[in-house]
Amino acid sequence: MNAPILLLALAASAWADDVVVRKDVSYLGPDRAEKLDLYLPAAEPKPGETRPAVVIIHGGGWTGGDKGAKREIQIGTTLAQHGYVCASINYVLAKPGSPTWPDNLKECKRAVRWLRKNAAELHVDTDHIGAIGGSAGGHLTAMLAVTDPSDGFEPAEDPGISTRVQAAVPMYAHMAAGFDRDHSMFKSKLKDDPETYRLAAPIEHVTKDDPPMLLLHGTADTTTPIEHSNKMAAKLKEIGVPSQLVIVEGAPHSFALKPRQRDLTDLVVGFFDEHLKPAKTAAGR
Numbered sequence: 001m002n003a004p005i006l007l008l009a010l011a012a013s014a015w016a017d018d019v020v021v022r023k024d025v026s027y028l029g030p031d032r033a034e035k036l037d038l039y040l041p042a043a044e045p046k047p048g049e050t051r052p053a054v055v056i057i058h059g060g061g062w063t064g065g066d067k068g069a070k071r072e073i074q075i076g077t078t079l080a081q082h083g084y085v086c087a088s089i090n091y092v093l094a095k096p097g098s099p100t101w102p103d104n105l106k107e108c109k110r111a112v113r114w115l116r117k118n119a120a121e122l123h124v125d126t127d128h129i130g131a132i133g134g135s136a137g138g139h140l141t142a143m144l145a146v147t148d149p150s151d152g153f154e155p156a157e158d159p160g161i162s163t164r165v166q167a168a169v170p171m172y173a174h175m176a177a178g179f180d181r182d183h184s185m186f187k188s189k190l191k192d193d194p195e196t197y198r199l200a201a202p203i204e205h206v207t208k209d210d211p212p213m214l215l216l217h218g219t220a221d222t223t224t225p226i227e228h229s230n231k232m233a234a235k236l237k238e239i240g241v242p243s244q245l246v247i248v249e250g251a252p253h254s255f256a257l258k259p260r261q262r263d264l265t266d267l268v269v270g271f272f273d274e275h276l277k278p279a280k281t282a283a284g285r
Contacts, residue, residue, distance in 0.1 A: 039076035052276035059135030094185035138173025142202035176231035218251025
């Protein structure tokens with residue numbers, strides 16, 4: 001078991017009166033620079049109470065980005081205000097000559113395991129963990145949702161703890177086709193290893209037992225074609241995975257929960273509430 005999380009946190013601050021943030025918590029080991037930020041409801045849980053959790057995965061083309069960007073802060077703060085334990089993570093980033101696939105995905109899976117491993121201290125409901133991310137983080141969120149041990153992406157650490165999530169929100173993500181050009185996160189060039197590039201697409205791994213998904217995409221996205229979300233939504237429907245595609249008219253590639261075109265807060269929180277708070281839903285939310 002890790003040392004107590006309160007001792008691992010380098011700082012704790014409130015982004016809002018009802019949210020506590022614990023910065024730079026180690027989840028990959030003390031030798032790793034990549035950490036996570038916890039967003040916690042400020043109210044102490046009642047005895048025996050557990051809370052659903054959400055992993056937040058930042059974007060940045062698999063080569064950049066940070067867990068503490070404005071988008072991730074907004075998502076973590078908002079979900080914590082609605083009763084979620086959130087872990088906004090940094091993960092290994094690709095550089096020329098330093099490929100990272102599939103280690104970046106494996107580290108997202110390790111974050112899920114970390115939440116389950118530390119569930120008692122964090123009061124996490126281990127049966128109800130979700131994921132959300134935008135752009136490259138949306139791709140990793142979708143891969144987290146659709147892959148299982150049979151796909152060969154499971155991390156070696158803590159093999160007895162599940163990496164499965166129960167709900168996912170991929171935003172403006174590369175999902176519906178293999179990568180069509182060389183990328184520094186892959187060990188080989190596309191022409192030399194097309195199968196690896198193909199299997200990095202979430203659409204290739206969809207099965208009927210995948211968790212519910214809410215796909216978000218803007219019509220003004222010039223980075224990731226909206227066709228990715230359209231094709232993924234069609235595949236999910238064909239296979240029978242509960243899903244919803246929401247197109248935000250006029251929204252560009254990168255947005256959080258409150259793009260100027262439309263406030264998505266109630267939509268996203270409602271989706272997670274429906275799938276990660278079963279008792280509340282059953283009581284007639």
